[in-house]
Amino acid sequence: xxxxxxxxxxxxxxxxxxxxxxxxxxxxxxxxxxxxxxxxxxxxxxxxxxxxxxxxxxxxxxxxxxxxxxxxxxxxxxxxxxxxxxxxxxxxxxxxxxxxxxxxxxxxxxxxxxxxxxxxxxxxxxxxxxxxxxxxxxxxxxxxxxxxxxxxxxxxxxxxxxxxxxxxxxxxxxxxxxxxxxxxxxxxxxxxxxxxxxxxxxxxxxxxxxxxxxxxxxxxxxxxxxxxxxxxxxxxxxxxxxxxxxxxxxxxxxxxxxxxxxxxxxxxxxxxxxxxxxxxxxxxxxxxxxxxxxxxxxxxxxxxxxxxxxxxxxxxxxxxxxxxxxxxxxxxxxxxxxxxxxxxxxxxxxxxxxxxxxxxxxxxxxxxxxxxxxxxxxxxxxxxxxxxxxxxxxxxxxxxxxxxxxxxxxxxxxxxxxxxxxxxxxxxxxxxxxxxxxxxxxxxxxxxxxxxxxxxxxxxxxxxxxxxxxxxxxxxxxxxxxxxxxxxxxxxxxxxxxxxxxxxxxxxxxxxxxxxxxxxxxxxxxxxxx
Numbered sequence: 191x192x193x194x195x196x197x198x199x200x201x202x203x204x205x206x207x208x209x210x211x212x213x214x215x216x217x218x219x220x221x222x223x224x225x226x227x228x229x230x231x232x233x234x235x236x237x238x239x240x241x242x243x244x245x246x247x248x249x250x251x252x253x254x255x256x257x258x259x260x261x262x263x264x265x266x267x268x269x270x271x272x273x274x275x276x277x278x279x280x281x282x283x284x285x286x287x288x289x290x291x292x293x294x295x296x297x298x299x300x301x302x303x304x305x306x307x308x309x310x311x312x313x314x315x316x317x318x319x320x321x322x323x324x325x326x327x328x329x330x331x332x333x334x335x336x337x338x339x340x341x342x343x344x345x346x347x348x349x350x351x352x353x354x355x356x357x358x359x360x361x362x363x364x365x366x367x368x369x370x371x372x373x374x375x376x377x378x379x380x381x382x383x384x385x386x387x388x389x390x391x392x393x394x395x396x397x398x399x400x401x402x403x404x405x406x407x408x409x410x411x412x413x414x415x416x417x418x419x420x421x422x423x424x425x426x427x428x429x430x431x432x433x434x435x436x437x438x439x440x441x442x443x444x445x446x447x448x449x450x451x452x453x454x455x456x457x458x459x460x461x462x463x464x465x466x467x468x469x470x471x472x473x474x475x476x477x478x479x480x481x482x483x484x485x486x487x488x489x490x491x492x493x494x495x496x497x498x499x500x501x502x503x504x505x506x507x508x509x510x511x512x513x514x515x516x517x518x519x520x521x522x523x524x525x526x527x528x529x530x531x532x533x534x535x536x537x538x539x540x541x542x543x544x545x546x547x548x549x550x551x552x553x554x555x556x557x558x559x560x561x562x563x564x565x566x567x568x569x570x571x572x573x574x575x576x577x578x579x580x581x582x583x584x585x586x587x588x589x590x591x592x593x594x595x596x597x598x599x600x601x602x603x604x605x606x607x608x609x610x611x612x613x614x615x616x617x618x619x620x621x622x623x624x625x626x627x628x629x630x631x632x633x634x635x636x637x638x639x640x641x642x643x644x645x646x647x648x649x650x651x652x653x654x655x656x657x658x659x660x661x662x663x664x665x666x667x668x669x670x671x672x673x674x675x676x677x678x679x680x681x682x683x684x685x686x687x688x689x690x691x692x693x694x695x696x697x698x699x700x701x702x703x704x705x706x707x708x709x710x711x712x713x714x715x716x717x718x719x720x
Contacts, residue, residue: 524559600666
């Protein structure tokens with residue numbers, strides 16, 4: 191403090207203490223409230239030797255203003271004026287950014303919250319240069335700051351975060367998560383246990399199949415969303431880890447259950463093919479040796495599925511891909527299933543069964559059904575396959591709910607992931623020996639098998655298109671914490687996607703997506719429609 195500041199503080203301190211002591215003595219209670227109008231206020235003015243209420247208010251205002259000015263100079267100079275807000279950091283909402291920065295520094299600005307203590311303020315001052323440098327480099331500093339504030343607001347002790355952020359690398363990782371993973375931010379800010387999970391660096395654990403049983407669904411999603419945002423894992427790894435995690439949870443619960451029937455549980459859809467995203471349903475099918483003479487079998491498995499559904503939240507269990515769809519029994523006997531495949535199954539159901547994966551139970555029973563599926567695929571007519579696949583493809587495209595602003599649905603719009611999926615399914619169904627090799631495998635594992643059925647150029651395009659679209663799909667879900675996978679039409683939002691994808695601009699992203707849509711549609715015409 192300067193000598194002048196010291197004098198201002200001393201005079202103000204003595205003045206405020208005199209007010210406090212007088213009020214408490216006169217009220218015979220612990221109070222700090224100056225009366226606005228009554229006899230006590232006039233006694234206070236007389237006690238201070240002042241002439242009037244106006245003179246008292248004038249002196250009070252002077253002390254408060256002088257003290258506040260010093261406070262602002264010490265605690266707020268870094269964020270005042272034009273130094274950062276008008277040039278170095280490209281905020282879109284400058285006033286909100288000022289409030290956010292002020293809150294992060296002092297705790298001031300949140301209703302019902304006390305200002306930070308001096309240690310917390312000092313800790314923030316020490317990490318402030320790293321924050322400023324990061325915000326200067328980023329194209330969306332508002333988003334980073336908003337999410338930083340969201341987490342500190344939800345935390346009981348901000349100083350713990352600021353202390354951990356003295357590790358510059360960890361702090362920069364955190365800020366990058368604030369930019370590229372709304373999913374992680376929302377998880378941390380709504381779950382105190384996940385706050386500790388992040389601060390303890392457990393989110394950086396390298397995941398293996400052996401370590402999956404250590405985590406619950408929220409923890410595994412936080413790990414994957416964080417690591418994907420930081421580029422520590424790729425989209426294919428996210429999908430495989432999610433699928434393996436759910437499969438292990440189901441198997442563990444089944445092993446602990448008291449169900450004694452001879453059965454297996456299989457996975458279908460994105461879960462079965464290990465191509466899950468952050469919002470995938472868990473498509474299951476349950477097949478037993480027989481459902482005859484077991485009157486309670488449906489009820490027993492319904493209880494098991496209820497338990498599984500509770501444990502794997504927020505992922506939802508679904509049985510829509512079982513024979514006859516949602517109206518059919520939950521559990522199917524293998525003879526009934528085989529009879530259904532013989533007499534009523536359509537081509538699109540064999541497309542689905544290409545993704546059937548054994549999860550747990552009787553492997554021999556699973557292999558019996560698999561063998562029967564392969565036998566039926568060998569009998570399918572190639573002309574019928576083409577006709578039915580084209581028909582189902584058109585039906586799905588018509589049923590897809592389109593965004594009101596024309597945003598591209600990465601998964602289900604023409605030229606997206608659905609198109610690639612149908613191309614691969616068509617090739618597999620037309621070549622039963624390939625269907626056998628590709629069944630239960632994910633995209634990367636089937637590539638060596640399908641390669642010879644495409645020209646080298648077409649294969650390279652198909653592989654590249656899939657990997658790019660899968661990256662964008664998970665990026666959209668992770669960055670905006672949404673279940674749908676529409677590529678945003680808003681330029682600012684799209685800019686974050688482009689940045690994450692390491693593209694130079696939104697224009698480059700749009701150009702890339704258009705090229706992919708066009709080439710995927712051409713490949714569909716070449717390998718399916720023709």
